[in-house]
Amino acid sequence: MTGGGLFLTFEGIDGSGKSTQARRLAEFLRTQGREVVLTREPGGSPGAEEIRRLVLEGDPDRWSAETEILLFTAARRDHLERTIQPALDAGKIVICDRFADSTRMYQGLSRGDLRGLVDQLHELMIKREPDLTLLIDMDPETGLSRAKGRQGSEERFEDFGPDLQRRMREGFLGLAKEFPERFRVINGNRDMDSVAADVTDVVMQALR
Incomplete structure (x- = not known):
């Protein structure tokens, strides 16, 4: 932990329910x-949030994978400086819906073999991993159906289709094996409710 706080992240494919949890x-x-x-x-x-609008809206091919990695890293650095680290230093619990693991998957895996670049930029500019990551594992077809059903404007990654969701699920499960701690x-x-009960059990154990 940093500064007495606890940094928790939720990860998963689109439509997995992680935001609700x-x-x-x-x-x-x-x-x-x-x-x-x-x-x-x-x-x-x-x-x-300004960068969010750039990367989540518009045509699926709006940015190259390399440009996306730079944009996400810039957004994460600002987020870390202005929101996450001050809260952790104050001893608060920070719960974040997605963090670097999503970039490792969506940009590092899905659109070319760029995982090494993601990790290099992370080490250079972020230098912070969560204390605990909760991966909500979901059937890809069900998740995509849920995500598309939201009918919002931020559907750029959902528009890549079901194949991406299947690869993302496999990738996230691979990360769970890579970082079991x-x-x-x-x-x-x-x-x-059943998912929330399991989430609460895991987090309360971490807080003991």
């Missing part, structure tokens, strides 16, 4: 009297 966890921890900052990526700070895989193919 992050929000529910934050609400639960606040009822326990804990100070919680709920944030997201890309975004989480004014500058990073911080990853916990939770079955997202269940009702929200």
